Amino acid sequence: MSTTRILFGLNVPAAAGPGADPVATAVAAEQLGYDFVATSDHPCGDSPTFETWTMLTWMAAATSRIRVASRVLGVPYRNPAMVAKMAETLQRLSGGRLILGLGGGYSDDEFRAFGLPVPSARDKVDGLADAIRIARGLWSQQAFSHTGRVHHTDAAQLSPKPDRPIPIWLGTFGPRALAVTGQLADGWIPSLGFAPPDVAARMRLRMLDAAAAAGRDPGEITCAYHLAVRVQDTVRSADPAAEPVTGPPDALVERFLGFAERGFTAFSVALPGPDPETQRELFARTVIPAVRAAA
Secondary structure, rough: OOOOOOEEEEEOOOOOOEEEOHHHHHHHHHHOOOOEEEEEEOOOOOEEEEHHHHHHHHHHHOOOOEEEEEOOEEEEHHOOHHHHHHHHHHHOOOOOOEEEEEEOOOHHHHHHHOOOOOHHHHHHHHHHHHHHHHHHHHHOOOEEEEEOOEEEEEOOOOOOOOOOOEEEEEEEEEEEHHHHHHOOOOOOOOEEEOOHHHHHHHHHHHHHHHHHHHHOHHHOEEEEEEEEEEEEOOOOOOOOOOOOOEOOOHHHHHHHHHHOOOOOOOEEEEOOOOOOOHHHHHHHHHHHHHHHHHH
16 A cells, blocks of 8 residues: 555635635635645636735634645746745745746746746746756755846855745646656646646656656655646546546545556646535545545
């Protein structure tokens, strides 16, 4: 039997419309036994939303056990050295509960709308690698200089240093980005909507091959999967790429065990629909313990 504990995180929408209460959702997730809460990062749009990092800090302040994760923070939106400082602060104030999720930035339209330069695909990947190296350097060295193709630092000093490791998870999909993940990251968190199970399995092997080629132990990289789920009486679709993944608890348990057999040991679940409170409790009570017992 595997000794790896399957982790379950609850996606918390950054929605800021009437009735939205991400802090209450995080508190409820902690009480229900979820391992982490996660929030995406899309600052631009006509729907009311919270800024991701500010929202994560409020959720961390209102809880005591559950971890908080950015899924994932768009690197081009923020200076990487400043993000390293932000991460150290949140890690320290939360008692070591941060998962720093990073990505290259999905929407070029958001860059244009906010007056930011639109990175090329190459710049997004190289900038992501720079950001990781800068964060790790600032967290571990007295005066850290880095000359990257996109980002740099010059004898930068960051104090205090993290008093415990800050895991970095990447949301990546393309070959070069998967290679960066294997070479540098602590975790990988693709989404079913962009990488259906068979595709994600192939991506995972590519990423782990890159880790091995870099002299790393592939087993040290957490492979997480983000997907939308709904607990209901019937399975809506037999298509493994269909979202949300639906069905009664036993069917959902079977699906998650299948993901675990493909090497995924952490899951970020979104629970869409008109009754999110009921869904998050149903999932926590009927699916999570059964998956953990069987995995």
